[in-house]
Amino acid sequence: MSSSTQPSSRGSSPPSGALPLRRSQFTYRNLSQMASYNTSCPLRVIAHIDLDCFYAQAEMVRLGVAEDQPLAVQQWQGLIAVNYPARAYGIGRMCTVTEAKKLCPNLITQHVATWREGEDKWAYRDDAAENIATDKVSLDPYRLESRRILATIKDHLPSHMQKVEKASIDEVFLDLSAHVHAVLLERFPEIARPPPSGDPSEPLPMPSVSALDWQADALVDLDDEHAEFDDPDWDDVAMLVASEIVRNVRAAIRDKLRYTCAAGIARNKLLSKLGSAHRKPNQQTVIRNRAVWHFLSGFKFTKFRNLGGKLGEQVSQIFNTESVEELLVVPIEQLKLKLGDDTGVWVHNTLRGIDMSEVSPRTQIKSMLSAKSFRPSINTVDQATRWLRIFVADIFARLVEEGVLENRRRPKTINLHHRHGVQTQGQTRSRSSPIPQGRSLDEETLFGLANTLLNQIIQDGHVWPCSNLSLSVGGFEDGISGNMGIASFLLRGEEAQALTDGPRTRAESKLKEQSQPPEKRRRIDDGGIQRFLTRKETPSPLDPIDALAEDNGAETSRVRETKLDSDAPSLPDEGPVLQANDETAIGGHLCARCGACLESSESLQSHQDWHFAKDLQEEEHGRLGFGNQASTTAASPHSGGRRSGPAAPKRPGRPKKTERGQQKLSFG
DNA sequence: TCTTCTGTGCTCACCAC
DNA sequence: GTGGTGAGC
Ligand SMILES: Nc1ncnc2c1ncn2[C@@H]1O[C@H](COP(=O)(O)OP(=O)(O)OP(=O)(O)O)[C@@H](O)[C@H]1O
Numbered sequence: 001m002s003s004s005t006q007p008s009s010r011g012s013s014p015p016s017g018a019l020p021l022r023r024s025q026f027t028y029r030n031l032s033q034m035a036s037y038n039t040s041c042p043l044r045v046i047a048h049i050d051l052d053c054f055y056a057q058a059e060m061v062r063l064g065v066a067e068d069q070p071l072a073v074q075q076w077q078g079l080i081a082v083n084y085p086a087r088a089y090g091i092g093r094m095c096t097v098t099e100a101k102k103l104c105p106n107l108i109t110q111h112v113a114t115w116r117e118g119e120d121k122w123a124y125r126d127d128a129a130e131n132i133a134t135d136k137v138s139l140d141p142y143r144l145e146s147r148r149i150l151a152t153i154k155d156h157l158p159s160h161m162q163k164v165e166k167a168s169i170d171e172v173f174l175d176l177s178a179h180v181h182a183v184l185l186e187r188f189p190e191i192a193r194p195p196p197s198g199d200p201s202e203p204l205p206m207p208s209v210s211a212l213d214w215q216a217d218a219l220v221d222l223d224d225e226h227a228e229f230d231d232p233d234w235d236d237v238a239m240l241v242a243s244e245i246v247r248n249v250r251a252a253i254r255d256k257l258r259y260t261c262a263a264g265i266a267r268n269k270l271l272s273k274l275g276s277a278h279r280k281p282n283q284q285t286v287i288r289n290r291a292v293w294h295f296l297s298g299f300k301f302t303k304f305r306n307l308g309g310k311l312g313e314q315v316s317q318i319f320n321t322e323s324v325e326e327l328l329v330v331p332i333e334q335l336k337l338k339l340g341d342d343t344g345v346w347v348h349n350t351l352r353g354i355d356m357s358e359v360s361p362r363t364q365i366k367s368m369l370s371a372k373s374f375r376p377s378i379n380t381v382d383q384a385t386r387w388l389r390i391f392v393a394d395i396f397a398r399l400v401e402e403g404v405l406e407n408r409r410r411p412k413t414i415n416l417h418h419r420h421g422v423q424t425q426g427q428t429r430s431r432s433s434p435i436p437q438g439r440s441l442d443e444e445t446l447f448g449l450a451n452t453l454l455n456q457i458i459q460d461g462h463v464w465p466c467s468n469l470s471l472s473v474g475g476f477e478d479g480i481s482g483n484m485g486i487a488s489f490l491l492r493g494e495e496a497q498a499l500t501d502g503p504r505t506r507a508e509s510k511l512k513e514q515s516q517p518p519e520k521r522r523r524i525d526d527g528g529i530q531r532f533l534t535r536k537e538t539p540s541p542l543d544p545i546d547a548l549a550e551d552n553g554a555e556t557s558r559v560r561e562t563k564l565d566s567d568a569p570s571l572p573d574e575g576p577v578l579q580a581n582d583e584t585a586i587g588g589h590l591c592a593r594c595g596a597c598l599e600s601s602e603s604l605q606s607h608q609d610w611h612f613a614k615d616l617q618e619e620e621h622g623r624l625g626f627g628n629q630a631s632t633t634a635a636s637p638h639s640g641g642r643r644s645g646p647a648a649p650k651r652p653g654r655p656k657k658t659e660r661g662q663q664k665l666s667f668g
Numbered sequence: 669t670c671t672t673c674t675g676t677g678c679t680c681a682c683c684a685c
Numbered sequence: 686g687t688g689g690t691g692a693g694c
Contacts, residue, residue, distance in 0.1 A: 078674065090669095093674075139678070168678095303670095367679065368678095369678060371677055375675095
């Protein structure tokens with residue numbers, strides 16, 4: 001149990017006993033894997049940043065109230081966010097406004113902004129709570145603040161190393177591996193040189209430091225008895241560098257925007273997220289690899305991502321425990337037997353803190369929804385139509401804020417959801433339609449489409465009473481595809497970033513983990529290879545990347561099959577990934593530049609365009625302070641894409657990905 | 669304090685068809 | 686591609 005992720009094996013197995021000096025457990029290859037964001041790199045460093053009581057802070061900033069002023073954000077009669085000073089009074093999300101005020105008479109309860117019929121903009125209104133029947137909540141102030149915060153975070157990372165995933169309105173993941181790699185090479189010239197033997201599998205020398213100075217607010221989790229006896233190895237140093245970066249990012253957020261946040265730094269998303277929740281507010285937690293087991297063993301596994309719902313419930317029922325420690329003794333065969341192969345392996349890995357999921361460099365939204373619950377229900381077409389106007393105003397304003405009108409990135413579909421009946425029960429129905437792409441998109445067009453959808457729903461009958469309506473638009477991601485001239489590669493900001501990181505992003509989306517209900521049995525199979533080879537989601541420049549990602553089978557199989565190691569601290573990963581045999585076996589089109597195999601000549605062309613754009617970008621940015629040439633390879637598809645494998649254990653049961661994973665297995 | 673709790677208002681991902 | 690569900694913030 002403990003031993004698998006324990007550093008117990010740390011330092012005990014230098015590959016070559018003949019070396020005179022103590023060597024790192026990591027190799028030169030491991031080090032260079034950082035530069036390419038390889039998900040199985042044992043030196044990978046991921047950060048999770050979570051804003052403290054976000055909506056409450058947003059209101060504090062907007063209103064300019066003192067830091068220690070208790071404040072809660074009100075939505076109708078409930079509280080949706082409570083700041084820490086107010087929590088000290090025992091006020092929580094469950095409280096009603098009245099209860100909360102009783103607990104703390106000094107409490108500010110700020111109602112969220114609302115839309116109101118006849119007004120052309122959302123506004124903060126004193127009488128919002130009494131107008132639940134006519135007002136519609138607007139969460140836009142928080143979305144706008146979220147964007148400023150995201151921009152500040154990005155601004156504090158080197159322009160070509162902004163691997164940032166917006167995980168929710170107030171959370172981001174950062175893959176700091178390449179950034180940390182660059183810093184390491186600068187600070188430790190001895191590892192910037194090539195391996196003396198010329199063999200990348202040679203162990204690195206140990207870091208030339210004997211103790212690491214973890215700053216006061218970087219909270220290092222305690223290790224068990226033996227841990228601190230070992231000198232720091234490169235993974236510890238990498239975490240330390242990352243914690244400095246994160247501390248600086250947090251300082252920028254605080255100094256420029258006046259927001260505080262919690263952060264977790266660890267080797268993957270799973271652990272960094274648990275880390276950020278561990279000490280709040282306004283603190284950061286580092287979970288060094290050697291501390292992983294100790295850190296996890298105290299948890300209930302139901303706190304882990306994807307185990308908080310039905311799957312977690314199922315697991316705790318079957319094994320009669322919610323304790324990580326107790327479940328760790330269950331053999332993988334047993335987990336596979338009871339949960340299915342994929343889910344069993346996924347649970348086994350997750351319990352050990354193993355998570356190879358990618359930080360997807362995505363910060364743009366994919367859909368937008370505007371909704372209203374009716375209490376009491378509404379009963380006429382006229383009422384519904386008037387709500388549609390408000391939804392459209394809301395959505396249109398948000399589209400404008402997104403810059404959708406300027407960009408070519410516009411939604412492709414519009415969807416109306418309807419709930420029939422009273423309260424939260426009742427069946428739901430929805431109708432969607434394409435948004436015409438020829439002409440410019442305006443509010444009236446959207447309203448017309450929404451009305452058409454409403455009429456369709458009405459025609460199907462059983463409409464009234466209606467307890468909920470929502471309008472959404474989606475399909476944004478296709479906007480950047482289309483025909484790809486060179487010009488379309490010369491995008492700024494995030495779109496350019498998306499292109500740059502595309503390979504890895506796409507790789508992730510294939511094999512990464514997904515969330516899924518245990519019940520859905522995944523079929524291993526069938527559509528397998530064909531589907532794998534022919535899949536075409538978006539004809540975008542990202543595609544080549546997909547192709548690049550395809551060849552990670554070997555790694556995938558290795559991981560899935562047990563050894564928790566590649567993501568485990570004790571075993572630096574050797575990646576089997578060097579050969580391109582999978583691709584050639586598939587019979588694709590090879591890129592002369594990086595050896596990637598593309599699905600078609602068209603994909604190859606796009607891929608080559610990508611290289612071109614990437615070159616331009618690098619030229620523009622110039623070389624950053626790398627100690628050597630590593631930066632060239634850092635973001636290039638060859639290293640990153642091919643090697644980086646979604647060795648991720650796939651998530652619980654989901655079939656589609658599972659299929660792909662299975663495919664990969666058959667390849668590997 | 670903690671998504672062990674409410675309800676509402678979101679966003680994303682997956683699945684069958 | 687369309688419509689339904691689940692999970693999380
Ligand atoms: N079920 C929900 N319904 C509506 N809004 C929610 C819900 N859960 C979370 N939110 C909103 O999303 C924001 C982020 O949620 P999160 O879970 O991170 O808690 P938080 O309020 O930021 O507090 P913490 O400091 O514990 O992170 C919150 O401020 C909150 O208002």
